[in-house]
Amino acid sequence: QKEVEQNSGPLSVPEGAIASLNCTYSDRVSQSFFWYRQYSGKSPELIMSIYSNGDKEDGRFTAQLNKASQYVSLLIRDSQPSDSATYLCAVNKGGRDDKIIFGKGTRLHILP
Amino acid sequence: NAGVTQTPKFRILKIGQSMTLQCTQDMNHNYMYWYRQDPGMGLKLIYYSVGAGITDKGEVPNGYNVSRSTTEDFPLRLELAAPSQTSVYFCASSYQGPTNTDTQYFGPGTRLTVL
Numbered sequence: 001q002k003e004v005e006q007n008s009g010p011l012s013v014p015e016g017a018i019a020s021l022n023c024t025y026s027d028r029v030s031q032s033f034f035w036y037r038q039y040s041g042k043s044p045e046l047i048m049s050i051y052s053n054g055d056k057e058d059g060r061f062t063a064q065l066n067k068a069s070q071y072v073s074l075l076i077r078d079s080q081p082s083d084s085a086t087y088l089c090a091v092n093k094g095g096r097d098d099k100i101i102f103g104k105g106t107r108l109h110i111l112p
Numbered sequence: 113n114a115g116v117t118q119t120p121k122f123r124i125l126k127i128g129q130s131m132t133l134q135c136t137q138d139m140n141h142n143y144m145y146w147y148r149q150d151p152g153m154g155l156k157l158i159y160y161s162v163g164a165g166i167t168d169k170g171e172v173p174n175g176y177n178v179s180r181s182t183t184e185d186f187p188l189r190l191e192l193a194a195p196s197q198t199s200v201y202f203c204a205s206s207y208q209g210p211t212n213t214d215t216q217y218f219g220p221g222t223r224l225t226v227l
Contacts, residue, residue, distance in 0.1 A: 014180075034216075041219040042220075042221075043221050045204055046215050046216070046217075049215060065165070088154060088155065099145075099160055100145075101157070102147075104153055104154035
């Protein structure tokens, strides 16, 4: 099992709808979780970070973490064409193995 | 505050040539990272450093070397370039501290082609 798994997509969502991006991770001791957005030809930029179970909201973005199910998701409300990008899930185990592992990313396409 | 800067932006190498990709950050971050990203793929960690003088291997270190003599700089060295090293290389930095805030900030990337 890969350490961080995401559906590669593309995920097509109509403009104004909710886009739901999902990520699972294999190491139960993982402590920090991140969502990055990457436009084509650009570097990744942080959208959200989450460290404890539950929901964390920031504007149109909501990150959800369920450590028991080893699952983290990102919801984008009122999707805009500018949200079309690849979304990378990243996980940091912390402790002695303190490095961040990225998933392959999900391509999101917002349909005008 | 320039953040994370990388040079060069683009480079074409011949097989067997060597080069150094430069990375500098001005945020006083203790952690620095090198990733490669192949087309349509995620980021793979090559090497990382938790502070000056300390480096460690990531997922795909073969064919690369790094050094960290200062907090600001983390160069990546390719000794004998191979076509399999054609990729986009991203440098990143983060601050790890008592609060464990570890957001990574990325440089703009270096697009390397080995022919």
